[in-house]
Amino acid sequence: MDSYALCPCGSGKKVKFCCQPILTEMAKIEKLQENNQPRMALQLIDKLLKDHPQNAWLVNQRAMALIADERNEEARDGLVAFLRKNPEHPLSNGLLALAMTEIEPIDQCKKVIHRAFLKSMSAEPRIVAILAGKLVDYFMSAGHDMAARQHMAVVLRLEGEQERQRTLMAMLEFDSDTGIPYPLRGAHPMPIYQPSEALAPQVKKAQRLYVHACFSEAADLLDQVVQQDANSPELWHTIGLMRAWDGDEKRAAAALHQASTLYTDPEKAIDVETISQLLLRRQRENTIPAVVRTFDVESLSRLLTRLDNEDRLCRMPLQEQAVMSGVSAAYDVLDRPVPGTSELASATLDSVPRSIGQITLFDQDQEGNAPQAHVNALLGERLDESLKIFERAAGELAKPAAKEEGDDEVLGWYSKEDIALNDTAFFPPQTPSRVRNVLRRQFVEKSVPQIWLETPLAVLGGKSPSQAAGDESLKVSLTAAVRVLDSFMDRRGVMLDVAALREQLKLAPPTPIAVAEDKDVNTFSLPQLLRLETKPLSDEMFERLLQRAIVIKHSGLGYRLLSEFVNDRPQLVEKKSQEAEQAYITLSDLASRSMRDEDAFEWLSKGFQFSKAHGNAFETQLMWKMREVSLRARDTDDPAFKAVLLEVWNHYGAKLPAVRARLEEFVRALGVEAPWQSAILTPQAAGAAGNPIWTAETQSTASGEKKLWLPD
Numbered sequence: 001m002d003s004y005a006l007c008p009c010g011s012g013k014k015v016k017f018c019c020q021p022i023l024t025e026m027a028k029i030e031k032l033q034e035n036n037q038p039r040m041a042l043q044l045i046d047k048l049l050k051d052h053p054q055n056a057w058l059v060n061q062r063a064m065a066l067i068a069d070e071r072n073e074e075a076r077d078g079l080v081a082f083l084r085k086n087p088e089h090p091l092s093n094g095l096l097a098l099a100m101t102e103i104e105p106i107d108q109c110k111k112v113i114h115r116a117f118l119k120s121m122s123a124e125p126r127i128v129a130i131l132a133g134k135l136v137d138y139f140m141s142a143g144h145d146m147a148a149r150q151h152m153a154v155v156l157r158l159e160g161e162q163e164r165q166r167t168l169m170a171m172l173e174f175d176s177d178t179g180i181p182y183p184l185r186g187a188h189p190m191p192i193y194q195p196s197e198a199l200a201p202q203v204k205k206a207q208r209l210y211v212h213a214c215f216s217e218a219a220d221l222l223d224q225v226v227q228q229d230a231n232s233p234e235l236w237h238t239i240g241l242m243r244a245w246d247g248d249e250k251r252a253a254a255a256l257h258q259a260s261t262l263y264t265d266p267e268k269a270i271d272v273e274t275i276s277q278l279l280l281r282r283q284r285e286n287t288i289p290a291v292v293r294t295f296d297v298e299s300l301s302r303l304l305t306r307l308d309n310e311d312r313l314c315r316m317p318l319q320e321q322a323v324m325s326g327v328s329a330a331y332d333v334l335d336r337p338v339p340g341t342s343e344l345a346s347a348t349l350d351s352v353p354r355s356i357g358q359i360t361l362f363d364q365d366q367e368g369n370a371p372q373a374h375v376n377a378l379l380g381e382r383l384d385e386s387l388k389i390f391e392r393a394a395g396e397l398a399k400p401a402a403k404e405e406g407d408d409e410v411l412g413w414y415s416k417e418d419i420a421l422n423d424t425a426f427f428p429p430q431t432p433s434r435v436r437n438v439l440r441r442q443f444v445e446k447s448v449p450q451i452w453l454e455t456p457l458a459v460l461g462g463k464s465p466s467q468a469a470g471d472e473s474l475k476v477s478l479t480a481a482v483r484v485l486d487s488f489m490d491r492r493g494v495m496l497d498v499a500a501l502r503e504q505l506k507l508a509p510p511t512p513i514a515v516a517e518d519k520d521v522n523t524f525s526l527p528q529l530l531r532l533e534t535k536p537l538s539d540e541m542f543e544r545l546l547q548r549a550i551v552i553k554h555s556g557l558g559y560r561l562l563s564e565f566v567n568d569r570p571q572l573v574e575k576k577s578q579e580a581e582q583a584y585i586t587l588s589d590l591a592s593r594s595m596r597d598e599d600a601f602e603w604l605s606k607g608f609q610f611s612k613a614h615g616n617a618f619e620t621q622l623m624w625k626m627r628e629v630s631l632r633a634r635d636t637d638d639p640a641f642k643a644v645l646l647e648v649w650n651h652y653g654a655k656l657p658a659v660r661a662r663l664e665e666f667v668r669a670l671g672v673e674a675p676w677q678s679a680i681l682t683p684q685a686a687g688a689a690g691n692p693i694w695t696a697e698t699q700s701t702a703s704g705e706k707k708l709w710l711p712d
């Protein structure tokens with residue numbers, strides 16, 4: 001090594017005047033660390049430290065070796081002692097934070113991590129990227145999605161080219177995670193705040209903090225600034241984002257709401273108010289947990305007999321996966337006795353039961369533990385009622401399992417205001433498909449908006465949306481509440497007619513956004529994407545927008561853009577015929593999930609025609625027909641269902657015997673009479689299972705979605 005080069009210890013001196021005497025040993029230590037031999041490295045380091053106790057390089061190498069050897073407390077103690085004399089050292093600050101995250105829960109390490117962000121970000125980007133990555137994991141598991149995504153952006157900024165791709169994928173995955181309400185996904189651009197001259201120095205300090213991802217410290221500082229500039233919506237908006245990125249969603253909600261009351265641009269006000277409402281409704285005090293109570297069971301077979309005889313319990317068919325994990329039976333607890341077959345045939349939304357809880361029975365497990373029963377429901381009345389029914393039926397056969405210390409096992413948290421919306425009709429397995437279909441449609445089309453319109457909301461000062469309609473002071477909150485409802489429906493794949501609802505509530509239609517041709521579509525927030533004017537766009541720009549919409553998976557936006565694609569952009573369709581065919585499939589899926597069956601059939605028929613016109617293979621055409629079979633199975637009494645079954649049987653089944661085997665299986669699973677029964681003998685095609693052509697949903701897989709929301 002050139003003795004006039006800068007010393008690797010980071011002292012800033014030249015090697016000759018610094019670590020020259022131990023240079024050979026330094027190389028050896030580095031080699032040992034690289035080969036993951038921390039103990040050998042430590043021996044050498046400790047020997048050298050006797051003569052060079054304050055050598056920064058040795059101190060940090062020692063900490064690294066100790067961390068690699070999982071002796072984090074020792075690493076911490078050495079670093080703390082060194083930092084007392086050298087508080088700015090970038091590597092020591094980074095390593096200390098790293099060691100601390102191995103010792104303490106990560107939320108208690110925030111201070112030391114933020115210190116490392118400030119001191120080490122430019123000099124030690126890789127260590128800071130690891131620390132930010134740990135915060136991403138923590139925020140993800142805590143459900144603080146905005147904070148998780150913002151820290152992903154920090155990681156992205158600091159990583160090497162190779163890791164970048166992985167982080168980019170993770171961010172894309174985040175943006176397309178329909179489990180997160182869409183207004184919280186994607187980027188949240190910071191507003192531009194212009195402070196007065198007097199406030200500028202403090203704002204500059206805060207800027208330095210949030211550039212270094214110290215969001216809580218930045219927000220604390222801006223909290224002081226806002227006391228002297230309380231009417232700036234941009235400042236409140238900034239504080240709100242900082243708090244959200246720090247995972248402090250309660251204070252984020254408050255600041256963003258404040259911003260919404262100050263913005264004069266209604267769209268900006270609605271955007272921040274929507275985020276505020278979404279964050280607020282998931283605060284613990286605004287939610288109810290669904291919990292599990294466990295019982296030890298004495299005789300599973302006797303218990304089954306008793307539960308089967310209980311008129312408030314309805315036994316449900318088991319999914320294969322449940323059987324694999326040891327479930328021997330599952331029941332829904334109903335709010336009224338299970339209706340008889342004739343009652344089910346004439347059921348209405350009012351008469352059909354609601355499910356208030358679930359009971360799951362588990363076989364004796366492999367370790368020989370006794371069989372168990374799990375009763376789960378929302379904490380409160382529903383759990384009490386479910387437990388009462390179970391205990392009454394089970395009698396001496398089930399005893400509460402010895403509880404471990406602490407609280408109930410929580411399955412999930414539900415917003416109190418969503419409970420009524422989640423409360424959906426329950427269909428016992430023997431409910432005719434026609435009745436299910438009609439009631440499901442009624443539920444999606446009428447019931448949900450009706451229930452929502454009459455549910456008092458805290459953000460409307462306790463008024464229901466229909467009461468708040470026309471109230472000028474509640475206009476912004478009400479429009480945001482409509483968007484929150486849209487995100488609730490969207491999470492279930494259902495399109496809400498937002499325009500109609502806004503009109504009904506006397507709310508102005510959204511202001512369209514004109515897009516410049518060269519604009520990067522990724523910079524729009526998701527609510528902004530919904531307002532873009534698409535008709536004037538070139539095919540190229542439109543395609544980029546479509547790509548973004550496909551990532552985001554907002555059903556309403558996807559439906560609108562895909563319709564425009566196949567209906568109004570013939571040149572793009574010709575160029576992208578495969579994508580167009582996929583578009584017809586997606587359009588029919590979106591329509592069918594929203595229970596708009598007529599639209600779904602129309603898209604299927606258009607897709608079939610398109611496929612035929614483009615000379616696609618027999619198998620592809622069959623795929624379209626199979627989709628129709630599957631969708632028409634929603635109403636097995638409909639003559640069109642029998643017609644399409646016969647068409648597939650005769651036209652496609654004649655050439656592909658496997659098709660007939662699958663059709664046989666399908667009608668058997670549905671429990672309907674096969675229309676070909678009298679005419680043709682059943683072919684016994686071997687190996688038909690797993691045939692990739694078959695995409696139709698059977699009744700049993702469809703009912704597996706029931707717990708999500710829509711009953712089947």
Ligand SMILES: [Zn+2]
Nearest residue numbers: 007009018019
């Ligand atoms: Zn040196």
